[in-house]
Amino acid sequence: MNINWNSIRKEFPLLKEKYPVFGRGDFHGESIAYLDNAASTPMPLFLQKKFCEIFNKYYSNVHRGAHYFSIISTVKYEEARKIAMDFIGGDKKTHEIIFAYNTTDALNLAAHLIKNKKGIVLASEMEHHSNYLPYLRDNVVELFCVDEFGNIDYADLEKKLKKYDVKLVAVSGVSNVTGILSDIGLMAKLAHKYGAKILIDGAQALAHMPLDVKKYGIDFFAGAGHKMYAPGVAFLYAPRAILDEAESYRPGGGTINYVLPDEVNYSLSPERHEGGTPNIAGAIVLGEAMKWLKKIGMKNIRKHEMELFEYLVGELKKIPQVKIYPIRSNPAVRDADMSLVNRTSNGVYGDLNFEWHLGLVSFNIENIHHSLAVAILNYEAGAAIRNGCHCAHIYLKQLLKLNKKDIEKIKKILAKKQKGITETENLIIPGTLRASLGIFNNKKDVDKLIRGVKMIAEKKWKRDYIYENGAYKLRIK
Template sequence: MLDVRKDFPILDNCKEAYFDNAATTFKPLPVIDAVSNYYCNYTANAFRGNYKNAEIVSNLLDETRREIAEFINADYEEIIFTSGATDSINKLVNMMQLSKRDCILCSRVEHHSNLLPWMNKAKVEFIDMDQNLKINPNSLKDRLLIGDVNCVTFSDVSNVTGIRQNSKEIISICRSNDVRTFLDVTQSIGHFKVDVKNLDCDYLTFSSHKILGPSGVGILYIKKERQEELKLSIFGGGMVNHIGEKNEYKPAPFCFEAGTPPIEGIIGFKAAVQYLNNLQYKNIQAYENKLFSKIVNEIISLDFITEINPSDDKSIPIFTFRPKNPDIDINFVTKLLSDSYGVALNSGFQCCQPLYSYLKIDGGIRISGYIYNNEKDVLRLKNALLSIESILK
C-alpha cells in the first residue's frame, strides 16, 4: 500500500478530487525542494563557467542525464534534453529531413503531438486497429510488405483509453522489415518500467510533468546507431567546439542541445525520477490496479453513462465516458462537477480528434488517476455524478 499523500503539499490546499493526471501530475516535496534549492542557493548557467555554482549546476545536469539513461536502460549519449515530448517529436521530424514522398505509419489513437509534426513533413497513413483500438499486427505486416514506409510512430499507452499497445511486438515487426520506430511513452512511463534496449526502438520520448516533475522539460532518446543519420536543425550556443570554415560540433548528446537548457526543470526532473525509483514500479502498479478496480466498480455501474471503448485490456487508471443524454454539453458537465462538487475531470477530445472521428463520438469526459488518488476521491466522484444524474441520463 502506497502512502504518498503527505509528500504532495498541493493536497493540503487543493479542495478538488483531482482526476486529470493524464494531462499533468502534482509535484512531491523532493521535486519542489530541488527546484527551490536551485533558485535560492546556486543559480547559474550550465556548462558555461568554471566558478563554483556553475560547476554545481553542470554536475547536476550531468548526473540527471545519467540517472535518466539508467531509468530507461539507455546510454548517456542517447539522452537529449528537450522542452517536452512535443518538442522532442518536432525536433526529430525536422532532423530526419522528411518529405511528402516519405510514408509514416501511425495509429488513430495518437495524441496530436505525435501526429501533426509528421503530417506537416511527410505522408501519414493510419494502421488498422483491433476492437481494443490496438495496432493490428497482421495489418502492419501486410502494409510493411508493400514497402515505402520510412517510420512507424505510436504511443505506448493511449491517453484516452488507457490501453497499452503490444509495443515490443510492433517494434519487432518493424525491425524485421528494416523500418524505423518512434515510441511515445509519455503516458506509460509514470506507471511501469520502460526499457529501450528490451524494446529495441529507434527513438523514444516522454515529458517530465507527466511523471511528477516540472513542466517545460522532457527527453528525446535516439539510439546511437541512428544519430549519424540525422541532420542538425537547431543551432546556437553550447553545441559547437569550433566555428570556422568548417564548424566542429560537439559529440552527442550536446550537438542536439543548442542554447541554455531548462536547468531548474532538469534538476527537478532528476528528483522526480528518484522519487519514482524509490516507490518502485511494483508498488505503483499494485496500488493503481486496486484504484482502477475501484473506479471501474463504482463508476461503470452507473446506468446513465457509457464508456467510449469498453475493454478489459486496461493498463493504467484511465476511464473515458459519455453521458447517456446525447444533448448535454460535456464541457458544461465538467465545469459543474468542478464548481459545485469539487471534482476535476477532463472534457473534450484530449488532443485525439482522429480517434473520436473514428469512433463517431463528439468528445468524452476522462477520469485519470494516479498514486495520490484514493478511494475517498473515487467515492466523491461517484456521488458527484449521482447528484447530477437527472441531466446526464
C-alpha cells in the first residue's frame, strides 16, 4: 500500500501555525517541528470536524433517553467500545472495555479491581508513576529490576514471581522515557506460569504499532485517546469476571439496577464502573481515530516512524556532545512468537536495536541543563520537545546512575518545589531531553531539531534567557 504521508501531514492544522523563532537573528514567523507526541498528539482536522459534528447533530446523554439524540449517541458510544476492543485484538468473550478519563484513571481502576485479591503487585523500575502509584494505596508493591542499560530484567522478574505470591504484574508495553519495547509475550507467560495476571500500560504503544492482546495473553491493557490523535478519553481492557465481582469504581448514576434504603443492586460491567455522564464525544472520536489508523495500517505507521527514528538517532550520534539513553538495548528474548513487536527491516545502529524500540529517544547535551536546552530549542530552533524526568523518577535514577548522595540532595530541593526553586537548585535536578515521533513527522522536522541541538552543543545560541521557578523563558528586550 502506497501511503501519501505528506497528505496525512496536511490534516494537522497545528503544524501550519507560525510562531516567533529567533535563531536566525531577527524575529520571523515559523511553523514548529512538533516532536512531543509521547506527551500528547495533535488532532487532525477531519477528527476535529467529527467532534464538532457530534454536538451539532445528535449529542445527548447515553443509555438514558428514548429520543433520537440519545438513541444515536448511545449507539455510537457503544460502537466505539467495540472498535477499541477490535483495535487492540481483545477477547470479546471474556473481556470488556471500560471507558475512563485518561490512562491514569484507567490504571487507578485496575488497582481498584485487584485490591481485594490475595497477593502482591510486581511493577517494573521502568514504570510511569501512573502505573506504580495507584497500587500503593491498597496493595503491597514490589519492584522488579531493569538492567544497567534500561531494559527489563526478565530474570529478576521470574526470580520475584517465584519469591512472592503475586496477583498482578504491572509493566509498560513501551517506556515513555526511552521508547524501549518490553517483551510482553514473555512476561505474560511468566506471570501466568506463577498464577499472576499481567497488566500492560499501552499508552505509548497504542498509536505506533500493531497490537494483539488476546494472542499474547494480556489480562489488562490501558490506553488513551490523547496519545493517538483523539481527544482526552481513555479505556481499560479487563476480564469481565473481575469487573463484575469488584465494587463499583465510580458509583453513581447509571451504575445500578435498583436502589433501596437498605439495598443497592449494581449493574454488570461496563455500566458498573462508568458512573455519571462519560466523555461521550471523546469516546466516539477515539473510535474514529482507531478506524483511521487501522485503514492506514499499523505496520505502515511503524515502518514510517522507525525510518525517521533511525535517521534521528543517526544524526544525534554525529554530535559528540550528545549522550543518548539507553546506550544499548538488547532484550534477553528475541523469539517473534513471544513478543508484541512487529519486526521491521531495520537493523542495529551502533548499540541501539531498533527492532525493540519505538520512535522516541531521550538524550542530553554535555554541560547544558535540559531545562535551558529545551527553551533554546523552542525559541531559537522552532522544535517542540519535552524535558525533565517524564513522570518516571525511579527509571531516571537508574538511567542517570544517581547515587544516594545525589538523591538526598535532589529530594530536599523537590520537597519545596511549590515554594519555589532557585536557578542554582534547578541545575541540580536531573532529567533528559525527549523527542518523540508521530504519524505526521518528516525529515524536515528532524533536521530542525538537529540544527538546534548542534547550535546548543556548540554554544552558539543568540538570545538571553531568564529563569522562573523550574523553567527558562526568553528575555524580551
